[in-house]
Amino acid sequence: MIARIAVLCGALMAGSAAAQVAKFTQFRYDGRTQERVTLTRGHYRNPVVAGYYPDPSVTRVGDDYYLVNSSFAHFPGIPVFRSKDLVNWAQIGNAIDRPDQLDFTGRRASQGVFAPDISYHAGTFYIANTCVECGGNFIVTARDPAGPWSRPIWLPFEGIDPSIYWEGGRAWIVNNRAPAEPPRYDGHRAIWVQEYDWRAGRMVGESTQLIDGGVDPATKPVWIEGPHLLKKDGWYYLTAAEGGTEDQHSQVVFRARSLRGPFVPFAGNPILTQRDLPAGRAQPVSSAGHAKLVQTQAGDWWATFLATRPYEDGRYSIGRETFLLPVTWRDGWPHILPRGARIPFAAARPRLPRGATPTLPTSGDFGYLDAFAGDTLAMQWIGLRTPKQPFHHVANGALTLQPGARFGDLNGVPSFVGRRQQHHVATVAVTMRYVPGRDGARAGLAAVQNDRSLLLFGVTQQRGKPVVALWTRTGADEDTLVATAPIDQARVVTLTIRANGGTMAFDYANGGAKRTLRAGVDVRFLSTKAAGGFVGTVIGPFDER
Ligand code: 6LW
Numbered sequence: 378m379i380a381r382i383a384v385l386c387g388a389l390m391a392g393s394a395a396a397q398v399a400k401f402t403q404f405r406y407d408g409r410t411q412e413r414v415t416l417t418r419g420h421y422r423n424p425v426v427a428g429y430y431p432d433p434s435v436t437r438v439g440d441d442y443y444l445v446n447s448s449f450a451h452f453p454g455i456p457v458f459r460s461k462d463l464v465n466w467a468q469i470g471n472a473i474d475r476p477d478q479l480d481f482t483g484r485r486a487s488q489g490v491f492a493p494d495i496s497y498h499a500g501t502f503y504i505a506n507t508c509v510e511c512g513g514n515f516i517v518t519a520r521d522p523a524g525p526w527s528r529p530i531w532l533p534f535e536g537i538d539p540s541i542y543w544e545g546g547r548a549w550i551v552n553n554r555a556p557a558e559p560p561r562y563d564g565h566r567a568i569w570v571q572e573y574d575w576r577a578g579r580m581v582g583e584s585t586q587l588i589d590g591g592v593d594p595a596t597k598p599v600w601i602e603g604p605h606l607l608k609k610d611g612w613y614y615l616t617a618a619e620g621g622t623e624d625q626h627s628q629v630v631f632r633a634r635s636l637r638g639p640f641v642p643f644a645g646n647p648i649l650t651q652r653d654l655p656a657g658r659a660q661p662v663s664s665a666g667h668a669k670l671v672q673t674q675a676g677d678w679w680a681t682f683l684a685t686r687p688y689e690d691g692r693y694s695i696g697r698e699t700f701l702l703p704v705t706w707r708d709g710w711p712h713i714l715p716r717g718a719r720i721p722f723a724a725a726r727p728r729l730p731r732g733a734t735p736t737l738p739t740s741g742d743f744g745y746l747d748a749f750a751g752d753t754l755a756m757q758w759i760g761l762r763t764p765k766q767p768f769h770h771v772a773n774g775a776l777t778l779q780p781g782a783r784f785g786d787l788n789g790v791p792s793f794v795g796r797r798q799q800h801h802v803a804t805v806a807v808t809m810r811y812v813p814g815r816d817g818a819r820a821g822l823a824a825v826q827n828d829r830s831l832l833l834f835g836v837t838q839q840r841g842k843p844v845v846a847l848w849t850r851t852g853a854d855e856d857t858l859v860a861t862a863p864i865d866q867a868r869v870v871t872l873t874i875r876a877n878g879g880t881m882a883f884d885y886a887n888g889g890a891k892r893t894l895r896a897g898v899d900v901r902f903l904s905t906k907a908a909g910g911f912v913g914t915v916i917g918p919f920d921e922r
Contacts (some may be wrong), residue, residue, distance in 0.1 A: 696913020
């Protein structure tokens with residue numbers, strides 16, 4: 378009886394309260410790869426960094442490797458990873474983690490920072506990049522790759538995907554720009570080079586167009602991009618992606634005796650693609666390209682690149698991922714994968730001392746629990762657009778979020794932080810205490826591809842009564858309420874999303890046994906095919922008051 382009164386009192390107190398702050402106490406992720414892979418001794422697993430980690434750029438400094446990825450309008454942005462063996466990657470920071478660096482206000486999820494390039498010269502790390510619709514091309518630098526990174530040095534040229542080539546204490550930038558002649562077709566772009574005075578932080582001298590359109594201009598090649606230069610045995614090699622970042626993606630290579638060309642394409646191009654493989658193949662890897670080559674301290678060559686793992690019919694929702702393959706040189710040209718060969722999920726490891734297994738794995742089956750210890754969020758948490766002031770607070774083992782904009786308001790930052798969904802088969806759960814306090818206030822777990830393609834699974838109040846509810850936003854500005862069920866708001870709520878390719882199930886526990894609010898929900902609207910863009914689904918706590 379006493380216990381019953383206590384519960385009733387709790388409920389009464391809760392019911393009379395104004396809209397309250399949701400307290401999230403645990404976030405749990407558990408992911409399983411959809412493909413079946415037998416990993417033998419001495420092999421590593423692809424992708425090496427699973428989930429939304431596209432456009433990888435890699436560099437070596439001594440015995441250490443560094444990797445950066447695109448992060449678009451997510452903040453913090455440009456994750457920086459370190460590895461000893463090119464296989465075990467641990468995130469060490471985010472190059473964009475202060476609001477004074479870049480402002481993503483007004484940006485859609487897939488605008489913001491495109492493909493970054495990382496390089497190193499004379500004690501300083503350089504990231505060359507483009508903020509699309511937010512300032513254009515820029516460089517940030519750091520003495521320590523874990524940060525802090527500088528504010529941007531803005532560069533005046535047009536286009537995307539700048540990359541720095543260092544030689545003899547001088548630097549040049551290659552990037553994707555408009556062709557010298559008016560474009561002859563949609564997707565007609567060019568690769569240009571210009572010297573960068575790294576001491577003064579400005580472009581100098583003339584710009585030279587190196588590639589017009591792509592390998593064979595007669596075939597109207599599209600989207601030549603992501604260029605990188607390297608020098609080997611007296612040749613300059615220019616490697617770039619061609620065909621667009623979807624299923625026609627590929628990597629091509631050219632060479633010249635001089636840095637300003639003329640560059641001649643390799644007769645065996647592309648050196649990497651999956652575009653001519655049978656469409657209905659099992660366990661497909663698709664959209665491969667955007668490679669960068671790196672030479673190990675042992676003298677071997679490897680390439681990082683992006684590819685995707687659709688769950689069905691070209692659909693994937695976890696973004697473009699980072700893969701690794703060896704590069705072999707034959708007859709003066711680099712080869713990544715023979716024509717018609719499938720990207721392997723397992724391959725022989727680089728001849729490098731084995732690196733430590735990271736505390737937070739990035740490849741294969743893995744899971745983690747974040748109990749919000751300490752007083753800051755782990756560096757893997759991201760939100761949408763640049764916050765003007767801190768909006769998440771971690772204390773006493775709980776995460777709370779300040780009121781923010783609603784999803785869809787591009788001029789604001791939603792009251793949301795999340796982690797990348799890194800597997801198509803994944804269970805994501807959050808435990809929280811929350812009293813909505815008024816009809817319409819809601820908090821829980823959001824799965825967000827962009828402002829118009831998302832779902833919200835949370836607790837709200839309807840006609841004065843607390844309920845757990847599921848809303849979807851399927852390429853629209855408005856939410857659709859899918860299902861509700863009553864709950865006791867005085868008790869802790871655990872919300873669990875079970876993702877399996879194009880469907881999700883939504884479970885909740887509220888003191889008693891776990892119940893399913895809805896299973897088999899079609900979430901193909903979260904796929905890149907439906908939602909468009911370059912990002913992956915990000916799942917985490919939201920609090921809309
Ligand atoms: C990026 C371009 C690309 O700038 O996609 O796949 C663009 N390649 O190089 C966005 O990630």
